[in-house]
Amino acid sequence: xxxxxxxxxxxxxxxxxxxxxxxRIFRVSLVERLAYRADFLLGTVLRFLPLxxxxxxxxxxxxxxxxxxxEGYTRSQVIAYLLLVHVSRxxxxxxxxxxxxxxxxxxxxxxxxLVQPLDLQAHLLAYRAAHKVAYIVTSAVPxxxxxxxxxxxxxxxGDPLVWVAWLASLLLGFLLGYLMEFSLGLLGFWFLEIxxxxxxxxxxxxxxxxxxxxxxxxxxxxxxxxxxLPFQYLAYFPASVILGRESHESIxxxxxxxxxxxxxxxxxxxxxxxxxxxxFSAFGG
Amino acid sequence: MVGKEPxxxxxxxxxxxxxxxxxxxxxxREMAFRGNFLMKVLLEVVWLGILLLFFHTIFRNTSxxxxxxxxxxLFFLGCYYxxxxxxxTLFLENCVEFGELVRTGNLDFFLLKPIDEQFLLSFRHIxxxxxxxxxxxxxxxxxxxxxxxxxxxxxxxxxFLVALISGIAMAYSFLxxxxxxxxxxxxxxxxxxxxxxxxxLMRYPRDIYEEPWAVLIQKVFTFLLPALLVVSVPAxxxxxxxxxxILVWTVCAGVLMLLAxxxxxxxAIRSYRSxxx
Numbered sequence: 001x002x003x004x005x006x007x008x009x010x011x012x013x014x015x016x017x018x019x020x021x022x023x024r025i026f027r028v029s030l031v032e033r034l035a036y037r038a039d040f041l042l043g044t045v046l047r048f049l050p051l052x053x054x055x056x057x058x059x060x061x062x063x064x065x066x067x068x069x070x071e072g073y074t075r076s077q078v079i080a081y082l083l084l085v086h087v088s089r090x091x092x093x094x095x096x097x098x099x100x101x102x103x104x105x106x107x108x109x110x111x112x113x114l115v116q117p118l119d120l121q122a123h124l125l126a127y128r129a130a131h132k133v134a135y136i137v138t139s140a141v142p143x144x145x146x147x148x149x150x151x152x153x154x155x156x157x158g159d160p161l162v163w164v165a166w167l168a169s170l171l172l173g174f175l176l177g178y179l180m181e182f183s184l185g186l187l188g189f190w191f192l193e194i195x196x197x198x199x200x201x202x203x204x205x206x207x208x209x210x211x212x213x214x215x216x217x218x219x220x221x222x223x224x225x226x227x228x229l230p231f232q233y234l235a236y237f238p239a240s241v242i243l244g245r246e247s248h249e250s251i252x253x254x255x256x257x258x259x260x261x262x263x264x265x266x267x268x269x270x271x272x273x274x275x276x277x278x279x280f281s282a283f284g285g
Numbered sequence: 286m287v288g289k290e291p292x293x294x295x296x297x298x299x300x301x302x303x304x305x306x307x308x309x310x311x312x313x314r315e316m317a318f319r320g321n322f323l324m325k326v327l328l329e330v331v332w333l334g335i336l337l338l339f340f341h342t343i344f345r346n347t348s349x350x351x352x353x354x355x356x357x358x359l360f361f362l363g364c365y366y367x368x369x370x371x372x373x374t375l376f377l378e379n380c381v382e383f384g385e386l387v388r389t390g391n392l393d394f395f396l397l398k399p400i401d402e403q404f405l406l407s408f409r410h411i412x413x414x415x416x417x418x419x420x421x422x423x424x425x426x427x428x429x430x431x432x433x434x435x436x437x438x439x440x441x442x443x444x445f446l447v448a449l450i451s452g453i454a455m456a457y458s459f460l461x462x463x464x465x466x467x468x469x470x471x472x473x474x475x476x477x478x479x480x481x482x483x484x485x486l487m488r489y490p491r492d493i494y495e496e497p498w499a500v501l502i503q504k505v506f507t508f509l510l511p512a513l514l515v516v517s518v519p520a521x522x523x524x525x526x527x528x529x530x531i532l533v534w535t536v537c538a539g540v541l542m543l544l545a546x547x548x549x550x551x552x553a554i555r556s557y558r559s560x561x562x
Binding site: 046049050052053056057059060061062063064065066067070071193196197199200203204206207212213217218219 | 318321324325327328331332335338339342343345346347348349350351478479482485486488489492493494496499502
């Protein structure tokens with residue numbers, strides 16, 4: 001399968017031409033991704049086993065605690081949270097993005113972004129968007145089955161605004177996750193080997209985003225501090241919204257702050273890209 | 286055909302000397318990239334921090350998990366961290382790289398050596414960045430035992446060591462089987478994912494699988510792929526009541542898995558040898 005699609009000459013310059021270009025990349029990437037269906041279906045099924053372990057663990061914890069709630073969470077809510085965090089991560093996780101960028105820089109293939117009318121940030125965004133669509137569509141059935149099996153743990157909110165807010169938070173989570181990983185990958189312009197650093201960031205992010213357990217469970221000041229960081233939007237925030245644990249005001253504030261983070265990271269990415277490419281062409285031939 | 290010289294036999298002593306050489310060579314290599322090494326050690330410290338914070342949060346809200354009290358659970362946690370460290374130090378890197386060796390054809394180079402291939406391919410790199418985990422895990426176990434205040438009898442220690450070695454054997458065998466499949470399958474990205482899965486099964490006491498709906502899962506991962514036994518049984522031997530039957534099964538499972546993994550590995554190497562010529 002060819003990896004680089006050849007682009008026909010676009011005679012319509014400007015925004016419309018650019019949009020068509022990235023849409024084409026989106027389509028090609030989508031086809032490529034769907035080719036690995038079976039391999040990936042197995043991965044999805046296997047990914048649910050740790051969830052079963054978590055359900056069992058938290059059941060044991062609540063049994064031992066002798067109380068119905070821990071930091072305001074009932075057992076059902078914690079279990080529902082753990083499944084919902086999977087959904088959040090489905091949108092916001094960007095496996096291989098940062099390391100892929102670093103590798104392209106190291107191997108020099110990033111130079112095509114200097115010659116071709118292609119922007120790295122937008123190109124990879126289209127590519128990732130396609131991957132996500134394919135991933136979500138093919139995960140839909142396993143997740144639907146899982147939600148049906150675990151229906152008893154869920155108490156869905158009736159307010160339609162909350163559902164809209166959930167969708168918004170998931171989409172913003174995708175954007176935030178992308179911009180974060182993208183900026184990390186650009187470190188490749190300044191450091192030769194960043195894979196260990198990426199592992200470290202991923203591990204820290206796993207914890208800070210609330211993937212391990214609801215951030216509130218850390219209690220008091222710790223929880224408040226963790227909710228100031230942008231990582232919570234990758235997993236915790238969308239789950240908290242759809243669990244009905246956030247008021248309209250806090251949802252609005254959260255989404256707004258998230259947009260702020262996205263903007264900040266977008267600007268950081270563009271600056272890093274400009275300075276990085278300049279530094280790169282200073283070395284290259 | 287890639288073959289071996291006949292008539293060369295290695296004594297056990299030379300295997301230990303080789304292991305020492307692998308360790309020294311790996312350490313030298315690691316020290317050449319000191320920044321990277323420190324970053325990896327930092328990663329393990331962060332992981333420990335996460336585990337301890339999780340442990341602390343749970344025991345802030347409960348006094349027991351399925352009968353395990355706080356310091357018994359701390360012992361379990363130390364045992365898990367140490368065992369994970371041991372597997373990662375000795376075997377994980379080698380098993381992951383095995384797929385790369387198959388793909389590039391460099392495996393031939395290792396098959397030419399007059400030494401058992403499984404030994405060579407399993408032990409050739411020692412990952413020193415995860416080695417501190419063994420000591421830290423040991424310290425956690427010691428701390429837990431001290432806080433528990435119960436006498437540590439020779440029987441318990443013996444049971445612990447026997448179960449621990451069996452657990453290590455099971456985890457190693459699992460990795461070896463996964464690595465061997467790289468010879469037949471082209472894409473091997475799933476090795477790390479499957480190892481993560483295995484380690485997430487051994488991360489908690491097997492008592493939590495007592496729920497009625499989880500019985501099938503408990504049976505599968507106790508008798509078919511004994512991931513649940515790896516950390517739980519040694520910890521139970523030391524700090525809780527352990528039925529002798531489970532200890533016997535743990536040892537048998539360890540031996541069976543070692544034999545099965547060696548058989549699969551040799552089959553894979555045979556099929557690799559017959560493919561390249």
